Amino acid sequence: MITFILRRVVQTLVVIILLSYVCFGLMTLMPGDPVEMMISANPRITAEDVVRLRTFYGLDQPIYKRYANWVSDIAQGELGYSRTYRIPVTEMMGPALTSTFVLSMCSLAFSLIVAIPLGIICALKPNSRLDYIVNLFNFAGISVPSFWLGIVLIIIFAVNLGWLPAGGYQTTGLQYTSWFHEMADKSKYLILPMLSLSIQSIGRFSRFTRSAMLEAMRNDFIRTARAKGLSRNVVVWKHGFRNALIPLITIVAISLSSIFSGALITETLFAYPGVGRLIYSSIMGNDFNVAMVSFVISVSMVLVMNLVADLLYGVVDPRISFN
Amino acid sequence: MSATQVIPASSSLSQNQIQHLEKAQSLTQIVYNQFKEHKAAVFGAYTILFFVIIALSAPLIEAVTGLDSDSQNVFNRYKPPFSAVKAGTDVREHAIQQFIEQNPQVAADLQKQLLDKKIVTSAKPEDALYDWASLDKAQAIQALNQIDSAAKTDLKKIAQKFESFHILGTDELGRDVMMRLIYGTRISMGVGILVALASSLIGLLIGALAGFYGGVLDTVLMRVTDALLSLPLMPVLIVVAAIDLQKIPFIKALISSGNESILKLVFILCLFSWMTVARLVRGSILSLREREFILASKTLGATDFTVITRHMFPNVIAPMLVSVTLGVGESILFEAALSYLGLGIQPPTPSWGNMLFNAQELIYQAPFLAILPGVLILLVTISFNYLGDGLQDAIDPKAIRR
Numbered sequence: 001m002i003t004f005i006l007r008r009v010v011q012t013l014v015v016i017i018l019l020s021y022v023c024f025g026l027m028t029l030m031p032g033d034p035v036e037m038m039i040s041a042n043p044r045i046t047a048e049d050v051v052r053l054r055t056f057y058g059l060d061q062p063i064y065k066r067y068a069n070w071v072s073d074i075a076q077g078e079l080g081y082s083r084t085y086r087i088p089v090t091e092m093m094g095p096a097l098t099s100t101f102v103l104s105m106c107s108l109a110f111s112l113i114v115a116i117p118l119g120i121i122c123a124l125k126p127n128s129r130l131d132y133i134v135n136l137f138n139f140a141g142i143s144v145p146s147f148w149l150g151i152v153l154i155i156i157f158a159v160n161l162g163w164l165p166a167g168g169y170q171t172t173g174l175q176y177t178s179w180f181h182e183m184a185d186k187s188k189y190l191i192l193p194m195l196s197l198s199i200q201s202i203g204r205f206s207r208f209t210r211s212a213m214l215e216a217m218r219n220d221f222i223r224t225a226r227a228k229g230l231s232r233n234v235v236v237w238k239h240g241f242r243n244a245l246i247p248l249i250t251i252v253a254i255s256l257s258s259i260f261s262g263a264l265i266t267e268t269l270f271a272y273p274g275v276g277r278l279i280y281s282s283i284m285g286n287d288f289n290v291a292m293v294s295f296v297i298s299v300s301m302v303l304v305m306n307l308v309a310d311l312l313y314g315v316v317d318p319r320i321s322f323n
Numbered sequence: 324m325s326a327t328q329v330i331p332a333s334s335s336l337s338q339n340q341i342q343h344l345e346k347a348q349s350l351t352q353i354v355y356n357q358f359k360e361h362k363a364a365v366f367g368a369y370t371i372l373f374f375v376i377i378a379l380s381a382p383l384i385e386a387v388t389g390l391d392s393d394s395q396n397v398f399n400r401y402k403p404p405f406s407a408v409k410a411g412t413d414v415r416e417h418a419i420q421q422f423i424e425q426n427p428q429v430a431a432d433l434q435k436q437l438l439d440k441k442i443v444t445s446a447k448p449e450d451a452l453y454d455w456a457s458l459d460k461a462q463a464i465q466a467l468n469q470i471d472s473a474a475k476t477d478l479k480k481i482a483q484k485f486e487s488f489h490i491l492g493t494d495e496l497g498r499d500v501m502m503r504l505i506y507g508t509r510i511s512m513g514v515g516i517l518v519a520l521a522s523s524l525i526g527l528l529i530g531a532l533a534g535f536y537g538g539v540l541d542t543v544l545m546r547v548t549d550a551l552l553s554l555p556l557m558p559v560l561i562v563v564a565a566i567d568l569q570k571i572p573f574i575k576a577l578i579s580s581g582n583e584s585i586l587k588l589v590f591i592l593c594l595f596s597w598m599t600v601a602r603l604v605r606g607s608i609l610s611l612r613e614r615e616f617i618l619a620s621k622t623l624g625a626t627d628f629t630v631i632t633r634h635m636f637p638n639v640i641a642p643m644l645v646s647v648t649l650g651v652g653e654s655i656l657f658e659a660a661l662s663y664l665g666l667g668i669q670p671p672t673p674s675w676g677n678m679l680f681n682a683q684e685l686i687y688q689a690p691f692l693a694i695l696p697g698v699l700i701l702l703v704t705i706s707f708n709y710l711g712d713g714l715q716d717a718i719d720p721k722a723i724r725r
Contacts, residue, residue: 011549011550029570029571030565031567031570139708140705142708143656143701143704144701147663148659148701151697152693152694155694159686257554257555260558261555261557265663265664279558280664284665298555298558303553
């Protein structure tokens with residue numbers, strides 16, 4: 001058990017370090033060298049100035065040295081400044097991470113609430129008409145491009161019906177009178193991004209619940225429970241669903257990273273100030289410091305969540321041994 | 324099999340039916356018959372076939388309709404579907420100028436006739452053809468009918484271009500949406516299929532090496548696979564897609580054509596989509612390794628290469644096929660997402676994804692434009708997913724028994 005945990009932790013760390021190094025190297029290959037941008041902004045810069053600036057920013061050193069410097073800065077809690085906004089990266093990361101966390105968790109909760117009952121209903125009546133309709137919906141869910149669905153939702157609910165805002169995080173200039181007021185206002189902005197982010201996981205979870213539940217209901221102990229005279233609800237939830245839960249937890253854990261992936265697009269589409277949008281806009285705006293930090297932190301978070309899910313796995317199903 | 328099922332006596336079957344039952348079915352036949360029962364998968368297969376035909380016949384459609392996907396017309400942006408559009412004066416005059424330059428004698432004769440028949444009232448004879456060109460399409464063709472000239476058919480062709488009919492309207496640069504969608508089909512489906520095939524080959528190679536040789540090689544390859552699988556793909560794809568290939572000297576020499584963005588996208592998507600196939604192949608090969616026929620061929624002196632390619636690959640093709648089919652849908656979605664973010668296929672090359680690039684700005688002016696490419700993406704992806712599902716059901720031996 002201990003060796004398993006240690007091995008997984010070391011693996012995760014190695015992946016994070018390798019990934020951040022590769023990412024650091026790739027950033028230098030992106031268009032928009034910082035010194036070149038200064039040159040184009042100021043025609044009076046001479047060749048000596050360029051050399052001096054390159055040395056000043058450490059750009060004349062090889063990548064691995066620059067990477068080592070960067071890591072030691074990070075280790076000391078020095079995340080650097082955003083080139084675009086001229087504020088410390090730490091100030092940007094906090095709110096962005098919170099927003100993304102709220103969005104992802106809402107989406108995860110929503111998709112589970114919708115998908116699990118759908119999957120169970122289908123599993124209890126396989127090959128019924130309802131099953132076919134839900135199946136079609138599931139396939140549509142995993143096949144629809146989420147950004148396009150977001151656009152369609154905006155057209156319907158923001159442009160035509162005018163019920164919900166087309167994008168943003170909160171109503172600008174609004175003074176919140178109470179905690180409840182704030183929640184109500186912000187959740188209004190959360191609905192459309194959450195819907196477009198959830199649809200894919202709903203499809204995936206629902207298909208998975210259906211097959212796991214079908215498998216579980218085929219067990220002998222289900223027949224025994226029925227024969228014993230237990231009510232349908234007890235059989236389905238206590239005996240069937242509990243056993244279907246184990247494979248479901250796996251797929252939920254795997255889905256965390258794909259939900260985060262989707263959040264990047266959804267946040268960009270809805271101008272929702274999360275970390276996904278931060279990664280995208282900082283890369284597009286050549287704000288490499290922000291891009292690097294937000295990328296590494298968010299990917300590490302996903303990896304750590306995967307690690308936690310892996311460890312929890314043994315808690316949920318005692319039959320699984322880590323050896 | 325339930326016990327209550329009555330097995331019919333052989334006398335109730337005709338000779339033909341008995342023969343049919345007794346004849347052994349080949350695996351492909353069983354798979355095919357099983358596949359046919361999955362109605363949605365069959366529907367998906369037909370939809371894919373339809374789009375492949377559309378994509379292949381794009382130049383033909385262009386020739387027949389006389390529309391092309393690139394010609395811009397800034398005066399006719401955002402036209403709704405089923406609208407006829409008049410070509411701008413610059414386009415008309417350019418066509419006439421070319422005509423005059425190519426055959427000056429005929430042009431002079433035409434100018435004289437046009438003035439004589441009082442079709443146009445130009446101050447100078449040189450202007451006569453240009454004035455004719457400013458007429459409406461119907462009027463211009465009517466005028467041509469009054470004139471006898473050898474170049475009549477040529478002029479009629481020019482007149483045809485004075486007005487174009489756009490079934491699906493025009494986009495933000497006045498280009499024909501239908502033609503762009505048709506050419507987009509080529510790019511989007513092409514990229515999807517290419518990525519799925521190429522990445523499955525990579526996966527096959529890596530999975531086979533890891534599964535067959537085991538040991539350190541297996542550990543290393545599978546760690547890499549697991550690591551890549553656990554990454555959130557979209558941020559990683561964005562970071563990789565944002566790099567400027569021009570900064571890598573070796574690649575710079577390799578690709579310099581206009582297809583750079585397509586090749587780059589295919590390469591990037593391949594880099595991050597081989598993992599599922601690799602795991603699948605590794606799993607199958609691990610179990611195949613213990614089988615007797617592999618031992619037999621090894622005993623007969625077959626090389627590792629022969630064992631892997633001749634004896635193992637045929638056994639992993641079937642499950643791989645499913646994952647390739649599902650991979651096409653996924654790749655199409657990723658292409659669309661990256662192009663939507665402006666990091667995929669670069670305009671003017673149309674793809675379904677980059678047609679949605681500024682779709683957000685269009686939702687007030689032309690919501691139709693923002694919806695249409697997405698519908699096609701949805702339709703094709705869902706078809707590939709259903710096809711994959713159907714193939715899985717057909718190939719899975721448990722499904723055959725039922």
